[in-house]
Amino acid sequence: MTANKQLNGKLRLTLLDAAGELLGESVDIRLQHLVLSDLRVVSGADASEPILIENLHPAPQGFYKLEVDPASYRPHRRFINIRSSGVTEVEIAFEDQEIEEPELVLVGDDGEARTDLEVGEPLTVSAGGLRRAAAHEVRLLDADGALLAEQRILSDREGVIPPTNLWPQLGLDDPRSARALTVEEAEQEWAGRRLGIEIRYCHKTVAAGTVPIPERFERPLVLSTDVEGRVRNGFEVGAEDVVVSGLRLDLPETARVYMVARQRDWRIGDAFTPVLLRSGRSAIADVELDGGAFRARLARAREAEPGAYDFIIRHIRYGYEDDEDLFLRPSDIVGLRTVTGLVVREEFMASKFVAGGCANLQQISGRKLFGAPYFQFTNVFPVGADVWGALDPNALDPGHQGKMVALYVVPHKTAAQWTADNSLNHLAVLGGNAAVTQFKTQTGCINHNDHLLWPNATDEGEYDIVADFGNNTSTAASFLPDDDFDQPLDMIDGYVVPGFRIVPDPVDHTTFNHAGTFTYNDGNTTVDDDSFYDPYLGHPTPALSPVIVPQRAEVYFPADAAGATLPSQISAAQSSYPLFLVVHGNSTDTSSYTGYSYLLEHFAKNGFIAASIHLKFDMKGHGRAEMVFKHIALLQTKFGSSLANNVALMGHSRGGEAVVRAALINQADTLGHNIAAVISLAPTDQYGRVTLKDAAAAPYLVIYGSMDGDVAGGAPFGSPTPPSRTGFSLYDRAKGAAKSMVFVHGSTHGRYNEVWGDTDITAGWSQLDPPDYPKLINVDAHEKIAKGYMTAFCRQHLLGESQWAGIFRGEWVPPAVEQADAGKVRLYVQTKDTSADLIDNFEGIHTATSWQTSTAGDTVDDAGTLPVDPVEDQLHNVDAHSPHDTGGLLLRWDGTGDQLTFGVPVADKDVSGFDAVSFRITQKVDSPSNPAGIQDLYATLTDTGSQSRKIRVSKFAEIPEPHKRNRNQYTKSAMRTVRIPLHAYTIAVAGKQDVDLANIDHVRFDFGVKATGEIEIDSVEFTH
């Protein structure tokens, strides 16, 4: 480690526009040191005057890559060298104005560009070449210039507005009056007219286009109407009959109409099933056409169940049995692709979730998913993420449906603060109140009500989102947001706790500007170390032998000024600081403990006293653990009361096993250290199956790489009873506290330690070969993983900052990790909460039939679909590539109808208090059943009322192909945790049933995505 500790370099940036004037806008600046781990990101800097950036590494180590990204110009990148003294002046003239011309495209129902639209078709537009991440008004105008509809939409960071529907069915309702028209009336009114579309930014039109409506209409139309032919796309259950109208159908005189569950993107060959009505009959009607038109009642009001439906029209030829096959044919006519045919809504108050008493609290913030369930609500976003907002139609009361709404993003306020001041001030960075996203709510599917609220969110903080229904109107032209949060009309995501948070990247985030550092060498001490150590050899009593160890360590601490070298110079900002203690692994290099300086400095700047202690060559588990306590005592004498009894232990390699042992010793010997987090980095597991559990349990994190050249993790050589011994086995055995494990594809053993470097790649004993080398991730990525994951974990558990928890549930990856090594990093998280409702963990006595009874005591059944019975056993017994030390289930399927169902016992049926259904899963290495690439399946929940929804696992988590190693015995069937949020089963999604989480009947894996597969699963549970 050769980091220049004197961060006195200064850079002044003068940014000019094409006219040579100072650039009058905000810019994002990124400075990445070319060698050292130093990344500076300045977001939204004011370029109307020179910008000064301080505390940089100066020459001779002052090489940085500079990137300046203004809103109006192309980014500018260059390399710079920070002078050893004084200020380095850099002037950049931006001359290459963005040259892309705004473009507006009319999008047809099939997703293709269109030049005109007919009555009844959805009017959808997309645009590109716009100002990036800026609010634009998208206006639909009548031929006379009158405003028909308007939405305020944010462009994304590329300046694109994705396809956005302005008018679900052109002409069939009057946007100005909400009056419904028959098709004939609509055709008469709109034929031959030419609508205008404008995209405006800051009241100036930046793109415009027209929507010609032809004089004559030719495209077939199928829609839900009332008996008079007026469009009716939705109504409350029991309120109206289901009536279908068809026009311009190129069919002979008779046809059959099927009412089917809504599906997006109908494709030829898709199977469909007529809806079974409450009366017990199928929703099918044979109709006679008159001039290509018909109107038919498919269901009485009392017959239709709540749900979303489409309609399929088919010509049935007399005597042709095949015409009754329920597979979509090229000649079949289906309703619109992007607009649901009909939504029969639940009785509103029966299904509405009311969370906030008088305040209408609803989740709004989240991430967009491509494909059902389209949206994932979440409340933590790392800086730079896109924040989306969605109004779940199931959460909209009837008074909100079809109404204009404005979504404000405001700084979080408590309930009391809202009571004191209910005014809404949309963030200035988003353009203030003039730039609030506005749209008309739609029913049927959350996909219609989601909008990008904050692209590239960079301002860390806590925020609320308020859905302001203003003057409560359905017409865009008359909509007036009132800039107030009015209860109970308006809805809020926030109020009690923040609606969402923008959190910093833990890789770069610091809370102290300076770190002091020193080393100490306080003479020798004697500790007992393992002698007879290996339980697999059957030694009755592991024995200990004394070993003499020098007490050396490197220490970093938070400081108020640069250059601090004494414990007494610790920052005065706090009275005490938690401890982060590092225990390295085995090496003959006596400077091994100095290989984590990058990590210690980062921890110090995060408010920790951070120390890396020296261990003697060939020390084993117990001796390393005892040294932990020797050094804590020494640090207490140096820092006194500044050292809090709030300790995180991090061990690497043999040290990773030793820190678990240390936690056990601390508890067994009642040493009284408050060990609040334990981290094992690429750990061994060879000194007696130590297990972090019971009274010694502490939050536990394991980080381990697929390309570890030392602890490579094959089946143990010569051991009578595998499993292999790596971080997986330590993780599997740990219990009693929250735990997570990050399995990093391409990560090695030594690259986390700057002294060790590539030892496990180049040494003669290395278990890596040249074919593996292209799969390795670089040193920078390793260090960012260590910094990001370890500081976030310790901040969560030692400082009580819950906003990092999502990282360890696999919900998000620190952006700097995601971008490291040119985006090469792939990592997979296992996690376990302590408060789960376990369905099956596949433990206990394994027999040929034990898989048929779950841990919860209910049945497990494949309904005879699987080609062979699943096998419940210790996973290493059924798969030599399994690194796990746990029972699990191995199963194989060979058909898309295959399934496995876990019954939910009566006492556990109410899962509404949990957040996710969760399980661990892996592809079985080298199974010919697994196709190349990711594996996929559905996780289905069904309630006791037979309402069921299946969610494709890949929408939330990838089941990756095992990361192959040249020495294939080290390729691992490594499970990862899949967490599917339970709201994915309840939010309104077209064509999907809503599941009652208070009455879950069973959890089912449906293997309908890939035709074949072989997987291992474990830990099926409902969890937080």
Added chain:
Amino acid sequence: MNVETFPYLSDLAERMSWSCREVLRDVADVPHLLYRVQLTGPHFEARALEPIVRVGRVRADFVELSADGLTAGAYFDRPLPERGAVTFGYEDGVLYRFPQEFEIEHLERLDRERLPENVRFP
């Protein structure tokens, strides 16, 4: 890795040797008579994984590497075979197979008369 199959390691093969003697060690304050098989020749490198030495089918109870990597001392708390191959490796495989087979008659024994009374034998 079996050096006999790698011609370029033939020099190493010539340098690889073992010796075997009885030694005393206190384990849990009880003197134990152990068999120590001392290996020289290769460079024995430190790894995270514990080194493993076998004589025939018998695995050493623990192995100590010298800090300079020049010797590996394998300690056996169990009877050694009359004859057997000597191998050095780690949990993940054999790294060296010594060309000279182990023979029990080369074991240097301690004088039983001079051993402590409470010594524990393999």
